[in-house]
Amino acid sequence: MKIICPLNMYFKNIAFTILLLFFAISASAQKIYSLNGVITDTQTGETLIGASVKLSGVKQAGTTTNAYGYFSISLPQGTYDLAITYVGYKAIIKKIDLNANLKLDFSLEPAAQLEEIVVSSVKRNDNVTNPQMGVEKLDVKDIKSIPVLFGERDILKTLQLLPGIKPAGDGNSGFYVRGGAIDQNLILLDEAPVYNASHLLGFFSTFNSDAIKDVTVYKGGMPAQYGGRLSSVLDIRMNDGNKNNFTAEGGIGLISSRLKVEGPIQKEKSSFMISGRRTYADAFLAFAPDTSLRGNTLFFYDLNAKTNFKLNDKNTLYLSGYFGRDKLGLNQAFGFDWGNTTATLRWSHIFSNRLFSNTSLIYSNYDYVIENQLEGNDFKVSSIIRDFNLKQDFQYSLNNHDIRFGINAIHHTIEPGRITATQNSSVNPATVENRRGIETAIYVSDEWKASDNFNLAYGLRLSSFALLGAGNFKEYDRDGNEVSSTFFSAGEVVQSYLNLEPRVSASYQFNETKSVKGSYTRNTQNLHLMSNSTATSPTDIYILSSNNTRPEIADQVALGYFSNFKDNTYEFSAEVYYKWMQNQIEYRNGTDLRGNQNVEADLLYGDGRAYGIELFLKKRFGDFNGWIGYTLSKTERQFDQINNGKWFNAFQDRTHDISLVGIYKASKRWTLSSTFVYNTGNAITVPEGKYQLGGTTVFYYSERNAYRAPDYHRLDFSATLEGKPGKKYQSSWSFGIYNVYNRKNVFSLSYEENPNNPAQTQIVKTALFGIIPSVTWNFKF
């Protein structure tokens, strides 16, 4: 069944629902004033995200700065004790008289570890009081001291040490959140979606940690302003650039070198940041004794840049971009390169002390090109996914309400595959039809401090998707046979979907240090990743929801207990979750994704479910800090045409998952850190029997994912030596050992004949990373 309607009718439906936005909140009779401002770092002038603002007096109230360092709070007239705190910074405590609307900006001074004790009386307990659950924030400082593969600091790999977030494979930056698939994570870099967040076939993430200011990940209970993916939101913000001084910092490592330069353009008005990184594994190839190796290439680079202009007190413009590329080439035979490009232009405007607005224009692009230069068979395959994205977000604070509403429209273009070839080639030029679609969403949410111990965050997101012509759109039956084919002209709506996504979370606080929270979230997804491998691959392509493929839908409920103790030094949380997923996608056997015009004929649709418990204990302060995370979970899928319709374990179903992180400041100059991870092996399908076809052994496979790969575990160490303080420039050495006890963890398993006795068959495990030492020299001046 196809719904054909003109585009303007489709928008009329949306216009109607905009009315949802305008709902009233009764104003109170008491005189209410607002306090707002921006919180920055004194040294760099960078805005601080998530800094805490607390007031006590006539009434107790608190808030945190938003992604732009801005806060706004409304309170009855009176005198208040104000405390501004942020981890790793000295607190500001002062008295204020609130008898008019106030705009106050603060700038915090970075603190040494020991001084934390001084501010302990105002240590944050937001994790207890905030109704938001399923959220994790990564401290960029932690990222810098946690050991990783080849000494490359990596946000995505550090995230994988948190409960509920699991790596896709050994050394892989792809990740699964609460039983979701890799493509069900919304990865945003300054609001721009990043489609392939990895370099070198998944071993490095595209995020250069030098350029990153803040990392927040939502595993559940996503606020209504986020949407479009089922499992998680990873919101990464780049540094704005030092507003006060010029600084340069960088590092020279075994695999890559990096350099970042930042500084003011016009003092206190505008600044810039530019950060680059390049690997040079291939540089060694030039010295290879074997001359044939010298023409090969294998490297990646990326570039982050950002600049901002403060037009006046009310208006700021930001422009940021990312450009990264991987290049792999075998001389005269084969070339392969791929990469992401993103650009974000944002205008922040303060309408009044209560209304804050952000308007963003965003561009995202991912593409790859494969070139085969073998004579007579040369060809070039290219594929692109490109987005234009408009976001308008308002934040409005009123009494005990923090209201957020806005609109988001994304235009997607997908070029699934274009094959070009020279005249002499036996390969024919061919193009798989482009696909276009528009995703729009309207949302509204309210974070309401209903009473001193009860907080409620609730919201609604109305998301719609329209698949647009031009092109031939086919419809397939259950067995993948073509039923019909219809031509649609440019801009015509082929299929549209409308989904209402409620988001509710609530917290009840027993006292200052203990609370329970609950949440319900619905998410939908209209972009689906087609991948032939369980690891992230550059040739992965996306398809849009269509007349055959319905939007994926996930409903998640979660309950949690949060408790801080020892004066908020320790934080403990326990969360249980249950997630239902509809319209999940798998392939039929023998699906060939390469240049496939009819890929939807090969898709199977089914359901998923995931549930588990996550325990987390973190020591936040002191010379020794770190955390322990444990997850007990189950992840299953059900497809009518797989496994006789019975539920089976998803590949990423890992029953037990433990991670330990310890960071110890041994002296003024030495910091030692270590991580340990353990998880149950992936659910895998193995051959239970075998037979021969024309003398070749073929395997007879078990039920889907009925077996377990060997357990995964690994211990890493790292040590950082800071240079002597007080010099004009600072430098540090980082030493690391990945996989200290040289555990041979499974990268892949293959089933093959024993080379010495072909009648015997065996399971062969490939382990990629044994013990790997690394050293990096970092500098800053």
Add this chain to the structure above:
Amino acid sequence: MRNNIFILGFVSILAFTSCEEVIEIETNEQEPAVVIEAAITDRTERQTINLSQTVPFNLSFQTVPLRNATVTVTETGGPTLTFTEDQPGVYRSTTFRGSYGKTYNLRVTVNGNTYTASSKMPNKVPLDSLSVSEVTFFGETRKYVKVHYQDPAQETNAYNYVISINGKKINSFYVDNDRFNNGNYINNTIFTDDPEIVSGDEIMIDFQNITPEIYRYFFAITQIGGNGGPPVAPSNPDTNLSNGALGYFSTHTSDKRVFRVR
């Protein structure tokens, strides 16, 4: 092919650390399944159908023939061929030649269960010639066999190259189709792994035109092999046989050529 180079590319950087090891995973023993390997060719010969059973993964391979089966192949609107057990598990017809464009219907009854399949004999695409080419990867130059033929433009074609070196059949499947090169003159290299082809070797190629279903069957088997990173869950390839039998029923052409590598 593409995938192999792909793997080669990044494995070269990780060569100093990656390793392979044989491991044990204890598997359950399943009920043996019926395996049918059936084909009708366009050669005038006694057509052969093999019936056997699966054996457990961790046991040494030995063929377990399925005996005393009733095996027939009926041409739609034509005669029925009866296959008789020639050796244990090996069933042969009288001399017969499959006709292009005709549909054949297989029926096997063994141990009280009946399995059926049908397949249409594709048109013949003649093999033009064979040659040997040298390709260099990572400083190593090796010889590979190339097949040359004209792909017909007006139809969808699929091919199976069965290659034997010095009388020993290579135990890999080399299937191809014309999705990317329909209607062109084709020069395809068969990237054989082991043994390496050297001067003086006697090469035999059985050049077969297969049906799209059988192409997909063998493509699925090669894909399950996991070229290009950890594969998605492997499973038994979809077959045209009914009732849960493993194997396939193929109708294909056959053009056998022998030559010696200079």
